[in-house]
Amino acid sequence: MVAIVYQTDKRSGITYAYHSVSYWDKEKKQSRARRTLIGRLDSATGEIVPTDGRNRKKHEDTVSVNDRPDAPAMSHRSFYGATYLLDAIGEKLGIAQDVHRCFPDTYQQILSIAYYLILEDSTPLYRFEKWSTLHKHPYGKSITSQRSSEVFATITEEAKQRFFTLQGKRRLEQEFWAYDTTSLSSYSETLRQVQYGYNKEHDLLPQLKLALVFGQESNLPFYYRKLAGNILDSKTIRHLLTDLDLLGCSRIKLVMDRGFYSEANINCLYRDHVKFLMSVKMSLSFVRNELDGIYDTFRSFEQYNEDYELYCRTVRTTWKYAQKRPYKGDTLQEPRRLYIHYYYNIAKAAEDEQAFDRRLLALKQELETGERVPEHEKLYQKYFLIRTTPKRGTHVTIREEVISKARRYYGFFALITNETMDAVTALELYRTKDVVEKAFGNLKERLSMRRALVSSEQSLDGKLFVQFVALIYLSYIKKQMQVKGLLKDYTLSGVLDKLDLIECFEQPGKALRVGEMLDAQRQLYLDLGIDPPTSL
Known part of the structure; x- marks a missing residue:
C-alpha cells in the first residue's frame, strides 16, 4: 500500500512529506514500511515543496511540461492523448520553455489551466478539479477556483513582456503581421477600462478592447494588449509601434483594416519606416481622384482575374508626408511613394x-x-x-x-501600401488577416472570453494572458488542419475529442505506458506535425 506520511523535525520545526510503501517482512514476520522523501510541507499553501532534505529545493534539469511536482503515489489511469498533443506542440513552438522562463514558480499551473480552456470548450474553471482527476497534465494536481485566481494575480506585466519578446524572436521577421482589435463585453463596474464604445458585435454592454498581432505566415499570435473600451482603432497605432520597438521587433510589416486609417497614422508608419498594407474607404478624396483617372478603362478584359472574379488595377501615386519637428519649430513635408490597389466586383x-x-x-x-x-x-x-x-x-x-x-463607386474597394507588389498579391496578403478574426472567435467562444467574468484588474490581466497562451496552441492546430485538409472531415473539437480517448497508465517506480491507439488517431498526430505518443 502506498501513502504519504508527514513528520516534523523537532529541531527545525520543518514538516517533511514521505512516500510510504508498506510490505511484509518474512524474517521478522511483521509489517514494515519503506519511506522516500518527497519534500517539505509549505505551511502557508499546504503544498509539498520538493527538497533534498536540507531545506533546499531540488534543481530542475529540464523544462519539459511532463515534469510533475512528485511521482505518482499510486497506480493511476488517465486520459492522455489530447494533453500529450499540447505537450508536444508546446515543446515544438517553445511555448513551454518560454512560460517556464518567465513564470518559474507557476508555469505548470499556467499550462494546465491553458490545456483545460482548450479541451473543455467554455466550461467554467470551477470544473477543473473533475477534469484534473481524469487527465494527465503538466501540474498533475487539482487547481481550485481560488488557486487559479492566485495564479492569475502572480502574472506580472514585466513577465508578460518578457514572454512576448521570447515568442516574437521565434517568429519570422520578414513576414507581414496582421493587426486588429475586438471588443469584450463586461458586467463589471470595478474594471477601469470597461467603457461604452463602438461594439463590433453591436452588444449594448460596456466593454474593453483587445488588440492582437498575428504572424501572416506562421498564423501564430505573439503579442496582445488590453485597451479601454472607448478607444478608437485609429488611436492605437502609435502605441503599437512603440510596444513592438520595446520588444526588439525590427523590419515591421503590418496588415490592417480601414478602421486604422488616418493621415496621422500613415505619416507615423512612414516616419518609423514600417511597411504596411491597409484597406481604405472609397470616400477618401485621394482614392477617388486616382480611380477617376482610370475609371473608363477599368473593366477591360486584361484586368480581369478569373480566380477571384474581380477586375484589378494598381496605381502608383505619392503620399504628402508631413512631420512636425518641435526641435526646429517647423513641419517637414516631402512626397513618399504609395501604391493604391483597386478592385471591382460586378456582383x-x-x-x-x-x-x-x-x-x-x-x-x-x-x-x-x-x-x-x-x-x-x-x-x-x-x-x-x-x-x-x-x-x-x-x-x-x-x-x-x-x-x-x-x-459611381459601388462594387469598388481599395488597398494602399508602401511595399511594391501587384494587386493580386496584395489581395491575397490582405485576406490572410482573417486569421485574426478567427482568433477572436476562438477567444470568445472556445476560450470563454465573450464576457469578461472577473471582478479585479489583476485577475483580468492574468486570465487574459493564460487565454492568450491557449490561443497559440489553438492557432497552431487550426493552421495544421487547414494545411492538411482535415477541416473537410473534422472540426477542431472533433480532432481533440478523438485524441483525448487515448489513455496512459502510471505506476510508482514504473515507466509510463500508453494505451491502445487506432491508425486514424496515429495519422492525426502525423498530420498535425507531431510524433504519436509511445510508452516510455
Whole structure:
C-alpha cells in the first residue's frame, strides 16, 4: 500500500512529506514500511515543496511540461492523448520553455489551466478539479477556483513582456503581421477600462478592447494588449509601434483594416519606416481622384482575374508626408511613394445598387406620407428636392446628379501600401488577416472570453494572458488542419475529442505506458506535425 506520511523535525520545526510503501517482512514476520522523501510541507499553501532534505529545493534539469511536482503515489489511469498533443506542440513552438522562463514558480499551473480552456470548450474553471482527476497534465494536481485566481494575480506585466519578446524572436521577421482589435463585453463596474464604445458585435454592454498581432505566415499570435473600451482603432497605432520597438521587433510589416486609417497614422508608419498594407474607404478624396483617372478603362478584359472574379488595377501615386519637428519649430513635408490597389466586383456593385435603391424608395415614401424620421433629415436633403404646397401637398424629386455620383463607386474597394507588389498579391496578403478574426472567435467562444467574468484588474490581466497562451496552441492546430485538409472531415473539437480517448497508465517506480491507439488517431498526430505518443 502506498501513502504519504508527514513528520516534523523537532529541531527545525520543518514538516517533511514521505512516500510510504508498506510490505511484509518474512524474517521478522511483521509489517514494515519503506519511506522516500518527497519534500517539505509549505505551511502557508499546504503544498509539498520538493527538497533534498536540507531545506533546499531540488534543481530542475529540464523544462519539459511532463515534469510533475512528485511521482505518482499510486497506480493511476488517465486520459492522455489530447494533453500529450499540447505537450508536444508546446515543446515544438517553445511555448513551454518560454512560460517556464518567465513564470518559474507557476508555469505548470499556467499550462494546465491553458490545456483545460482548450479541451473543455467554455466550461467554467470551477470544473477543473473533475477534469484534473481524469487527465494527465503538466501540474498533475487539482487547481481550485481560488488557486487559479492566485495564479492569475502572480502574472506580472514585466513577465508578460518578457514572454512576448521570447515568442516574437521565434517568429519570422520578414513576414507581414496582421493587426486588429475586438471588443469584450463586461458586467463589471470595478474594471477601469470597461467603457461604452463602438461594439463590433453591436452588444449594448460596456466593454474593453483587445488588440492582437498575428504572424501572416506562421498564423501564430505573439503579442496582445488590453485597451479601454472607448478607444478608437485609429488611436492605437502609435502605441503599437512603440510596444513592438520595446520588444526588439525590427523590419515591421503590418496588415490592417480601414478602421486604422488616418493621415496621422500613415505619416507615423512612414516616419518609423514600417511597411504596411491597409484597406481604405472609397470616400477618401485621394482614392477617388486616382480611380477617376482610370475609371473608363477599368473593366477591360486584361484586368480581369478569373480566380477571384474581380477586375484589378494598381496605381502608383505619392503620399504628402508631413512631420512636425518641435526641435526646429517647423513641419517637414516631402512626397513618399504609395501604391493604391483597386478592385471591382460586378456582383457586389449590383447588390449595393439594389440596396441603395430600396433605401431611396423608403426615404421617398417617408417624405410623401409625412412620416419623416428625424435621424433621416440629412439624407432627405442630400438626395431629394422637396416642395410642399397647400393644394398639391409634398412633391419629391430625385437629385439625379447626386444619386449618380453615389452609384459611381459601388462594387469598388481599395488597398494602399508602401511595399511594391501587384494587386493580386496584395489581395491575397490582405485576406490572410482573417486569421485574426478567427482568433477572436476562438477567444470568445472556445476560450470563454465573450464576457469578461472577473471582478479585479489583476485577475483580468492574468486570465487574459493564460487565454492568450491557449490561443497559440489553438492557432497552431487550426493552421495544421487547414494545411492538411482535415477541416473537410473534422472540426477542431472533433480532432481533440478523438485524441483525448487515448489513455496512459502510471505506476510508482514504473515507466509510463500508453494505451491502445487506432491508425486514424496515429495519422492525426502525423498530420498535425507531431510524433504519436509511445510508452516510455
